[in-house]
Amino acid sequence: MKNSWKIVLLLSLVVIMALFAGGLGNNPRDIPSPIINKSASNFTAQALDGNGEISLADYKGKWVLLNFWGSWCVSCVSEHPYLMELAKVARGRDDFVIIGVDFRDTVEGANSFFSRHGDPGYRHVFDPKQKVAIDWGVYGAPESFLIDPTGMVRLKHTGPLYFGWFEKVALPHIQGKTGGFGE
Amino acid sequence: MGRFFLLFFLLLTTISPLKAASLDEEPSEAMVRVIAKDLRCAVCQNQSVYESNSDLAKDMLEIIREKVNAGDSEAAIRDYFFQRYGDYIYLEPTKKGMNLLLWFGPLAGLLIGGLALMAAFKKWHKKSAEVKPKAEINEDMQDRIAKELKDIEV
Numbered sequence: 328m329k330n331s332w333k334i335v336l337l338l339s340l341v342v343i344m345a346l347f348a349g350g351l352g353n354n355p356r357d358i359p360s361p362i363i364n365k366s367a368s369n370f371t372a373q374a375l376d377g378n379g380e381i382s383l384a385d386y387k388g389k390w391v392l393l394n395f396w397g398s399w400c401v402s403c404v405s406e407h408p409y410l411m412e413l414a415k416v417a418r419g420r421d422d423f424v425i426i427g428v429d430f431r432d433t434v435e436g437a438n439s440f441f442s443r444h445g446d447p448g449y450r451h452v453f454d455p456k457q458k459v460a461i462d463w464g465v466y467g468a469p470e471s472f473l474i475d476p477t478g479m480v481r482l483k484h485t486g487p488l489y490f491g492w493f494e495k496v497a498l499p500h501i502q503g504k505t506g507g508f509g510e
Numbered sequence: 511m512g513r514f515f516l517l518f519f520l521l522l523t524t525i526s527p528l529k530a531a532s533l534d535e536e537p538s539e540a541m542v543r544v545i546a547k548d549l550r551c552a553v554c555q556n557q558s559v560y561e562s563n564s565d566l567a568k569d570m571l572e573i574i575r576e577k578v579n580a581g582d583s584e585a586a587i588r589d590y591f592f593q594r595y596g597d598y599i600y601l602e603p604t605k606k607g608m609n610l611l612l613w614f615g616p617l618a619g620l621l622i623g624g625l626a627l628m629a630a631f632k633k634w635h636k637k638s639a640e641v642k643p644k645a646e647i648n649e650d651m652q653d654r655i656a657k658e659l660k661d662i663e664v
Contacts (some may be wrong), residue, residue, distance in 0.1 A: 332626065335622075335626075359595060359596060360596070361592075361595070361596040362593070362594060368594075384534065431565055431569075456569055456572065457565070457566065457569040458569075461570060461573055462568060462594065463594065464594035464595045464596075466552045466553060466566075466595075467553060480657070
């Protein structure tokens with residue numbers, strides 16, 4: 328009897344320690360997104376350049392990198408040099424495009440951001456009321472989603488994209504070298 | 511009697527402003543409040559969409575309001591956010607899957623702990639109730655005691 332209680336106590340301690348150890352390994356920024364492996368939510372929204380609207384459905388048949396950002400976002404400044412480079416990659420390929428979604432922002436703020444950090448040249452949705460951002464389950468900025476040519480969300484990246492991300496993460500998906508979803 | 515009336519009026523003055531706030535509310539706004547109070551402001555520390563002043567919460571509240579005014583049901587609106595943000599969006603975890611562990615784990619722990627404590631108390635009680643065995647005195651010791659008693663008497 329005495330020993331059985333000792334075993335129960337020891338087992339409880341082991342379970343608690345295992346839960347703590349598992350929890351310490353989690354990255355609090357990586358909140359799993361339920362939209363991965365699902366059809367991308369379409370949007371038709373005003374373009375930041377004031378030139379009509381942008382619809383995600385128009386890009387079906389191409390890989391789309393949907394990048395949520397805002398001129399108020401500090402991490403977006405650190406991400407921007409890579410997006411300038413990635414825009415060149417996108418211009419050189421006919422199967423990959425980038426669409427920016429400037430949310431919770433003003434046109435003046437976005438233009439000031441481009442004049443300070445450079446204009447990557449691709450189109451941006453203007454989403455001041457965060458309707459598109461909320462529809463995509465976005466928490467903060469920057470957040471990026473890779474959508475495949477059939478319109479399926481293949482992966483989500485929380486935080487700034489880094490130099491080499493396209494070759495390391497996106498390209499294996501585009502070349503079909505990865506069987507699964509996510510990074 | 512006077513004290514009773516004083517207490518009654520004090521209670522009335524405390525409760526009436528709370529009641530007034532909900533009575534003045536439009537039915538649609540009451541539904542917005544109910545839904546928004548259950549949803550977590552995704553960028554806050556454990557605050558509901560209804561209570562938070564963050565921009566994201568305000569815009570989420572606006573979306574809830576639009577959907578309520580468009581005639582969407584409460585379940586459909588809750589599901590809209592669940593489909594996009596997952597379980598995390600609910601302030602109160604759903605009673606499904608692994609979440610059952612969150613709901614019933616503490617109760618089970620309390621029950622096991624209570625039973626263990628009861629068993630321990632029983633054991634301690636039994637131990638203290640047991641009569642302690644008398645110390646055995648051998649013949650030599652008895653002789654010595656008898657001799658010393660005799661010496662005292664002298």
